Amino acid sequence: MEDELAMIFIMVKSGGILAPIAFILIHFLRQFLFFPVVVICIAGGALFGTLAGTIYSIIGLFLSSLLFYVLIHRLPNTHKKLSTIKRKWFGEYRNLTMSQIAILRLIPFVHYHLLSFCLLERYKGFKDYMKASVITNIPLAFFYTVFGEFISRFTPTMIVIILFSLSFLVYALREKVAVIKWKEFFNQAA
Known part of the structure; x- marks a missing residue:
């Protein structure tokens, strides 16, 4: 993690006045560079401070969600794989709420784009998806920008x-109704 942070620092600091643009570009390209979202948000807080780092992270995550929206519709095999993973992790008829997705994004080992896929299944339209994406990215950007340096100092007990x-909150904020279509219910029983 320290190597990734050092590389992000070097890339952004060498940008000078264009450092915020370079930082946002790193957020946009992070899925291709295999940088975790958390690491980039922590670097944003260290480089730009709490307010600017949070704003730049939100912009970068917005662009990343936009890229995901465009690519997922053009890559049907990826869509199928994410659908299969979603069914295995969350269940066949379980749709995560926006609150659950916002909380799950705070857990570093839950895949960011799997949660984006869950948002996409819940909010089909582009405008609704982007709005939900921004709303669920705000806690992520704020939390890791502000508390990033303190998180690394937490004891294992505190992390647990x-x-x-967070797991309890995800459970408490779940959607308590599952709708199963008549045909699907009886096809599975047969």
Whole structure:
């Protein structure tokens, strides 16, 4: 993680006045560079401060979500794979709420684009998807920008308590109704 942070620092600091644009571009391209979202948000807080780092991260995550929206419709095999993974992780008829997705984005080992896919299945239209994406990215950008340096100092016990609390919130904020179409219900029973 320290090597990735050092590389991001070097890339952005060499940008000078264009450093915010370079930082946003790194956010946009992070899925191709295999940088975790958390690492980039932490670097944004260290480089630009809390307010500017959060704003730049939100812009970068917005562009990343936009890229995901465009690419997922052009890559049907990826769409099928994400659908299969979603079914395995969350269940066949379970749709995550926007609150659940916002909380799950705070957990570093939950795949960012899987959650974007869950948003896409819930909000089919472009405008609705982008609005939901921005809303669910705000806690992620703010939390890791502000508390990034403190998170690295947490004890393992504190990390387990935080993850347990986030898991409880995801459960408590779940959608309590599952709608199964008549034909699907009886086809599976046969």
